[in-house]
Amino acid sequence: xxxxxxxxxxxxxxxxxxxxxxxxxxxxxxxxxxxxxxxxxxxxxxxxxxxxxxxxxxxxxxxxxxxxxxxxxxxxxxxxxxxxxxxxxxxxxxxxxxxxxxxxx
Numbered sequence: 001x002x003x004x005x006x007x008x009x010x011x012x013x014x015x016x017x018x019x020x021x022x023x024x025x026x027x028x029x030x031x032x033x034x035x036x037x038x039x040x041x042x043x044x045x046x047x048x049x050x051x052x053x054x055x056x057x058x059x060x061x062x063x064x065x066x067x068x069x070x071x072x073x074x075x076x077x078x079x080x081x082x083x084x085x086x087x088x089x090x091x092x093x094x095x096x097x098x099x100x101x102x103x104x105x
Contacts, residue, residue, distance in 0.1 A: 001056045006030050006063075014064045026063070033062035040094045044102030055097075062093060 007026045011019045018026070037055055038047050051059060069075075069087055077086040
């Protein structure tokens with residue numbers, strides 16, 4: 001899946017704020033999500049330059065999670081005027097993705 005296709009999926013799945021965001025910002029979040037996934041999957045090195053295509057949807061999901069937390073960095077919950085929000089952490093999301101085994105360096 002190309003970066004543009006991932007951006008289109010991100011716009012479709014992310015809601016009105018993501019839909020209205022510019023290409024450069026969405027590309028940045030997709031690249032950040034890719035780096036986080038690669039570092040999670042390959043904790044012992046030998047990191048390939050690109051994600052396997054089977055992780056495309058996980059990359060899009062993580063990019064949306066990161067985008068939606070924009071401005072709330074460091075918060076894991078928020079309460080304002082009786083409205084409670086609790087955010088999923090990157091660690092919780094990444095825990096569902098298996099890691100490659102290897103020897104620590």
